Amino acid sequence: MIPLLDRRLLFVTGKGGVGKTTVAAALALFASEHGRRTLVCESDARGDIAAYFETGPTGFSARELLPDLWAMSMNTEASLREYLRLSLRIPVIGRIGPLAKAFDFVATAAPGVREVLIVGKFCYEVRERHYDLVVVDASATGHIVGQLSAPQTINELVKVGLIRSQTGWMLDILSDPARTGLVAVTTPEEMPVNETMELAARVKEETTVELASVVVNRVLPELFGRTEEEIFEQLCHKELTAELGRLAGGDARTVLEAARLAVTLRRTRAGHLERLRSGIDAKVPMLYLPFLFTRFHGLRTIRQVARSLGEELGF
Amino acid sequence: MAHRGPRGPDPNGSLSGLLASREIVVVCGPGGVGKTTTAAAAAAVAAARLGGKVLVLTVDPARRLADALGLRGIGNRERRVPDSAFTDAGMKPMGELYAAMLDTKESWDALISHHAPDVRTREEILANPLYRNISGRFVQSHDYIAMERLFEIHAEGTYDLIVVDTPPTRNALDFLDAPERMADFFSSRLLRWLVVPYRSRIVNIASKPFYQVADRILGTQFLSDIAEFFILFQSMYEGFVERARSVQRLLADRRTSFIVVSTLEVVPLREGEFFARALADRQLHLGAIVLNKVLPGYLRDPMAATVAERLRDAAGQLADQLCPWMEGADVAQVERVLAEVGSSYLDYRVVAQREAEQQSELAGAPEAFVSVPYFDTDVYDLEGLFRLGARLWGD
Numbered sequence: 001m002i003p004l005l006d007r008r009l010l011f012v013t014g015k016g017g018v019g020k021t022t023v024a025a026a027l028a029l030f031a032s033e034h035g036r037r038t039l040v041c042e043s044d045a046r047g048d049i050a051a052y053f054e055t056g057p058t059g060f061s062a063r064e065l066l067p068d069l070w071a072m073s074m075n076t077e078a079s080l081r082e083y084l085r086l087s088l089r090i091p092v093i094g095r096i097g098p099l100a101k102a103f104d105f106v107a108t109a110a111p112g113v114r115e116v117l118i119v120g121k122f123c124y125e126v127r128e129r130h131y132d133l134v135v136v137d138a139s140a141t142g143h144i145v146g147q148l149s150a151p152q153t154i155n156e157l158v159k160v161g162l163i164r165s166q167t168g169w170m171l172d173i174l175s176d177p178a179r180t181g182l183v184a185v186t187t188p189e190e191m192p193v194n195e196t197m198e199l200a201a202r203v204k205e206e207t208t209v210e211l212a213s214v215v216v217n218r219v220l221p222e223l224f225g226r227t228e229e230e231i232f233e234q235l236c237h238k239e240l241t242a243e244l245g246r247l248a249g250g251d252a253r254t255v256l257e258a259a260r261l262a263v264t265l266r267r268t269r270a271g272h273l274e275r276l277r278s279g280i281d282a283k284v285p286m287l288y289l290p291f292l293f294t295r296f297h298g299l300r301t302i303r304q305v306a307r308s309l310g311e312e313l314g315f
Numbered sequence: 316m317a318h319r320g321p322r323g324p325d326p327n328g329s330l331s332g333l334l335a336s337r338e339i340v341v342v343c344g345p346g347g348v349g350k351t352t353t354a355a356a357a358a359a360v361a362a363a364r365l366g367g368k369v370l371v372l373t374v375d376p377a378r379r380l381a382d383a384l385g386l387r388g389i390g391n392r393e394r395r396v397p398d399s400a401f402t403d404a405g406m407k408p409m410g411e412l413y414a415a416m417l418d419t420k421e422s423w424d425a426l427i428s429h430h431a432p433d434v435r436t437r438e439e440i441l442a443n444p445l446y447r448n449i450s451g452r453f454v455q456s457h458d459y460i461a462m463e464r465l466f467e468i469h470a471e472g473t474y475d476l477i478v479v480d481t482p483p484t485r486n487a488l489d490f491l492d493a494p495e496r497m498a499d500f501f502s503s504r505l506l507r508w509l510v511v512p513y514r515s516r517i518v519n520i521a522s523k524p525f526y527q528v529a530d531r532i533l534g535t536q537f538l539s540d541i542a543e544f545f546i547l548f549q550s551m552y553e554g555f556v557e558r559a560r561s562v563q564r565l566l567a568d569r570r571t572s573f574i575v576v577s578t579l580e581v582v583p584l585r586e587g588e589f590f591a592r593a594l595a596d597r598q599l600h601l602g603a604i605v606l607n608k609v610l611p612g613y614l615r616d617p618m619a620a621t622v623a624e625r626l627r628d629a630a631g632q633l634a635d636q637l638c639p640w641m642e643g644a645d646v647a648q649v650e651r652v653l654a655e656v657g658s659s660y661l662d663y664r665v666v667a668q669r670e671a672e673q674q675s676e677l678a679g680a681p682e683a684f685v686s687v688p689y690f691d692t693d694v695y696d697l698e699g700l701f702r703l704g705a706r707l708w709g710d
Contacts, residue, residue: 017348017580228652235656
């Protein structure tokens with residue numbers, strides 16, 4: 001498979017709450033620190049990317065946050081405006097109000113139109129070679145397939161017209177594994193793992209985009225090996241626990257109980273990890289990121305995750 | 316009212332009052348927090364302890380949970396969970412538990428069949444490529460159809476209590492606004508612009524700029540496809556708009572209450588709070604907040620933290636002293652285990668403290684506030700559901 005950072009366009013997706021934005025931000029940061037002029041795009045204007053990089057709000061025009069790292073937020077209205085200006089040469093100044101409303105309406109009625117504008121903007125940045133790498137903090141797993149297959153959908157629905165003629169080059173970029181890849185973020189829990197396996201199947205069937213990697217986030221540390229576990233079991237015996245407490249100057253039961261919880265949590269997740277590995281095409285690389293026992297989310301967290309990602313990518 | 320001490324609302328509340336007094340309980344919140352499981356557990360415990368007929372309407376249950384409820388491959392139909400499933404799990408049910416899954420496509424087709432004025436219109440709509448796209452892929456259609464199905468089942472009056480799981484949405488509010496948006500959509504002036512010219516071929520001045528742009532972007536053929544679809548749909552506008560309004564009324568009715576489910580992780584909690592506020596803004600009833608996967612309180616015990624620090628920092632010394640008491644243990648290994656146990660506690664303590672802080676800052680004043688601890692295993696069978704249900708009940 002083509003190495004992740006040698007591609008030009010990466011869509012990062014994942015079930016809500018698994019750390020999709022964190023991974024997208026860390027991936028972009030890591031690439032920018034390794035010689036790639038990188039653009040990180042937020043596909044809805046929620047402002048998460050800005051918050052993670054601890055910077056002011058990002059807009060439709062890309063802004064340089066750190067050396068070689070640029071960020072933007074998708075805005076369909078601005079994208080439509082740019083598209084009209086570039087492809088149709090329609091001056092839209094002053095008319096965008098009612099136009100946006102009309103567009104909104106058509107987009108609600110005709111599935112794929114909005115998605116094409118979003119995906120089209122990302123593809124456009126790749127085609128124009130403004131950046132070495134475009135990382136998209138994309139829609140959640142529930143919607144990503146619709147978004148990535150939108151150019152095809154439009155191709156099937158719209159027989160003629162400008163939108164159709166525009167989807168051809170987008171499909172070229174999206175279908176080319178040397179340029180485009182999908183990164184699925186998950187956690188080793190039941191539902192995220194199920195959803196990732198379903199996503200892998202749907203992406204293969206319904207889109208032309210290649211699944212480039214699965215990132216498993218929040219992998220809990222393994223506390224003990226086998227012999228160490230036997231020692232732990234001995235420590236949990238009443239007399240020994242009491243002795244340990246006496247030596248350590250307090251009740252040791254709570255601490256041991258917490259360790260048992262940590263072992264159990266890790267073990268439940270290990271089963272899901274195995275299920276995931278066997279359910280995903282063996283060619284697709286899996287990257288593992290450790291659970292972070294930190295206080296807050298922010299640039300510090302992103303840097304930590306970027307470092308772990310770098311190790312997993314073999315840098 | 317919630318009990319609010321200096322450390323925020325009491326997290327040991329119960330859903331029993333809510334489940335006993337409402338006809339519809341809508342379970343909502345961010346994705347990945349155990350919404351579906353919580354809805355199923357609430358319904359199961361209500362059926363077991365309250366009696367009557369209880370239905371859980373789920374959207375996307377995990378495979379094992381779907382199996383446990385007997386939902387595999389049954390589409391839209393409601394199915395009774397057999398009493399034997401309760402007795403196998405060590406429960407004697409007072410009432411009956413039913414489960415159903417939401418099949419968006421099937422529900423849309425049923426809706427069309429219900430509203431279509433005649434067989435020909437119905438067949439033409441069902442065959443229309445735009446309709447097939449909208450019913451299958453149009454994201455908001457899931458939200459709308461979930462609320463629509465709820466309305467229909469409630470109107471039939473078969474169940475004493477319906478617990479509804481909500482679809483994972485990009486925006487937590489989508490499904491609340493879906494009926495309203497659907498009504499807006501069908502009564503829109505733009506829609507009339509779109510449809511009228513293809514009948515009368517008269518383009519008025521107001522709609523002209525819209526056509527020019529739309530024509531250039533989408534092409535005339537596509538526009539006329541859209542128009543044809545809406546002309547077919549027009550015969551059903553009245554029914555749709557009326558229905559959407561009724562759904563809206565039902566959600567605001569006092570027989571309906573909402574439960575917001577979240578975890579104490581930063582992102583889900585922020586979304587959960589946003590949701591609770593949105594319910595208040597719409598004057599919908601926030602019955603409870605359920606926090607899942609809460610780390611146990613003992614992780615914040617200061618005495619334990621002192622012991623953990625000792626274990627981490629003086630592991631070698633402690634291992635030397637302990638080793639004579641142990642069977643066949645290597646001092647270096649004992650040292651590693653002690654250090655590991657100590658640092659693991661301190662690691663989890665950081666997370667537990669952050670979560671406790673967030674819990675105490677939780678906004679909103681639900682009637683009940685329930686926190687559910689981490690379970691050893693995932694909840695995937697009725698026994699697991701009852702265990703979770705018991706916690707929700709306040710046992």
